[in-house]
Amino acid sequence: MNKENFRILIVDDEKSFLLLMRKILDDEGYTVKGLTDPEEALKVLDAFEPSLVISDLKMPKMDGIKFMDEVKRSRQIDFIMITAFATVETAIEAMKKGAEDYITKPLKDPDQLRIAVAKVFDRQTLVDENVLLKSALYEDIPAFEIVFAGMENVLKELKDVAPTDATVMLYGETGTGKTLVAKILHRLSGRKGPFVDINCAAIPENLLESELFGYEKGAFTGALSQKKGKFELANDGSILLDEVSEMSLTLQAKLLKVLQERTFERIGSLHTLKTSARVAAATNRDLREMVKEGKFREDLFYRLNVFPISIPPLRERREHLEKIIGYLIGVIARRFGREPKIIPVAVFQYMREYQWPGNIRELENVLERAIIVSKGSELQIPDIGDISESGRLKKSGGDLKGIEKEAIRNALSQTGGNKTMAAKMLGISVRSLHYKIKEYEIK
Template identity: 40%
Template sequence: MSSILVIDGDHSALEKIRHFLAKEGYETYTASTGTDGLNLCVQKSPDLVIMDLALSDVDGLTILEELLEENERIKVIAMMSCPEMGSIVRVMKIGAFDYIHKSEDMSELSASVRKAMSTLDLDRRTDRFSRESTLEFRKGDIIGTGKDMREIFKMVGVISQSRTTVLIEGESGTGKELVAKVIHSHTSPNEPFIAVNCSAIVETLLESELFGHEKGSFTSAFNRQLGKFELARYGTLFLDEISEMSVNLQAKLLRVLQEMEFERVGGKDKVHVHARVIAATNKNLRTLVREGKFRPDLFYRLNIVSIKMPPLRERPEDLPRLVQYLLAKVNRDIGRRILGVSDDVMEAFQGHDWPGNVRELENLLVRAGVMAKGRILEKSDFPELFEKQDLSGSEQTFRLEEGGTSCELLTLDDVEEQHIRKILQRERGKNKGELCDILGISRPTLERKLEKYGISFERDGFDRSLEEERLAVEEKAGP
């Protein structure tokens, strides 16, 4: 039988709650002061504590902190007759399971108790998760046990024996830069690893960024500046989103890779290249070559050795271990002790398409970890994944919008358009840079997709709530 401790200085309210919980089948202890409640908690080790924050002998927040310090597994439901925003925020920040309005009606308390007991029941069944959660997060690790990932690990080992140019292909969020760093760490760990996002810098600045410039070579060139090729020394220069590089700059890069030397912008002296170049792209360069958007000679120069990163949807066998690894990172970053995800969540994960790949999975786990009440993440902790889920018998069909057509009947363009529109609506008010991080794409890519699908960022992505509220107030006030 589950046990509950009730702490409330109001004798009438205390007896009413005790009587209600007894009828529900719970073993109940009561205390009328915070001190007595804390002592009783130490003696009885209840599963749940329900406490009024307005105590006569001591500050309720202090008791809440001491209860959670005494037993980190205990769940605490705090209540107050006149809840305020500030007190609610402080209580939840300390670690309470829930905060409810104290009233004669027991419905809100009943719902909160049921939810707490459900979470406790799930927490009790965590032996398996406790054994699996020994996986520690080590920055730079690549998690994968499937055949595709094992082949990539082998290739990394072979590539690390030389300093040849490498091309890494794969969708956004598959870990291309991570693989580049692993190659670097096994080749020249004591030298710099310099990463350049070719899509984030305009053409004129990118040339100077890569090759440096001499003093006076252009208006704002007040001093000589070394480029990334020089700064990388004998290390690695990682060129991300290489497909976004202009054709003119592609020609200069090709010459550098062929001659292994270059001139700074505005300079005449030859600078020798010693850095290894690793390029990455989320596009099919062969298609871009056929379309005349990428130089074929540069493609062949970059494609001496290529690695194809598989999307997450093609490696479901890696998900259990990958989830545990990412949760170890989440726990470290946000100070939680999440042990794992429930079986039905893992089943849904393994059936999800993961358009944002590992980056999307990590973002989901971070959000769920921040808001979770228990130590095992449940369906309710992933509203982004489950709120549009249509359950039909044992089959799960994910729908992109209410009443929408299932993913199996949509074209890829339809899926992408609906996903972008959904993100714009859900993250209304965020700027384009923030949206790019959420979608896992570059800003130029976002601009192209908005134009392709006729989506207006100003119309669909701008939060008008404050403006509409202002106009409503002005209209009500009159001239």
């Protein structure tokens, strides 16, 4: 969820305070609506569909707790209460009734509001991601069998290690689906917390530590409010350290401490926090070789490499390619709101000739493009695109025309020269087949 999709309804009869809160949250990028009348606010719930309601406790027409009760009768919405009476009693009453948090007015520090809202936003975002995770393709057992076709040993290893707390190290080339496998590991573990991943190669070294462990307000220039790190957000869940091989030696030492002691500190804090997150790491590099070269800590390697799993490249699973392609075509078509395409034998043969150096990720990208450009009910070889060494696909046995010519020859051979049957097998018209036979001078 992005901030623009996170809708906040503010209800406060004090208009100046309402405008102040709206300005603060507008500047943060949230979608905000403000009303002074709680009865009017009840009327806009269906149209506005807020993700969070911020309500004053003391209002003339209806107090905040009664307003919250009215709202929660028909829907589950998070509440933050505003009180000018910062007493333990009012705060406890609001929290008992279902409020997530409360803030006091006058608002002496805008960060009080920012932090309270950010906590709700972060939690809802992680919950949403977990719901999507549970509804994704790997929840369906038949989909398991298709996605793991040719690597059933990987699925077995995941099922064996999932119920434990063992750290899992995922090895595999770029695009083999290491992140997906980590999500499946999390799903099979039954952990109640969220799945959180971080790409260690995509974040500058000076920012990676704060992303992992969080920071306190004022810890450094630009730290305007407290921020939770990935380890804190993943508590009771799982965290994937993708491309862990790209982490600096300094940060490797800090990660080792987390793995050994299960504790960490936010930057700028003296308070030690505990983490129960299940750790998985992934890399496309040879960590043992990096240890020999002094580029990766040996002690960290052994901490991470408790349960190594190797994910094979797609070229080693090509005997299952038709099953995988057929499944992905259905997934992509549904994503685009289109009917799944029929895939002729010639197209499968054409794609089997390719080594797929980008693995599943590349295959999915190629199929997405093919579905977009395809005009008929069947995918054709031109929809897939040319095969070139340096491009998305690889030349194997010649260029596009060479492979198409070979596919036609094979189809004619398999049908004993019956052009009608061969055309059906190739997914083209008899007229087109006659034209191509003449073009390629096939005898």
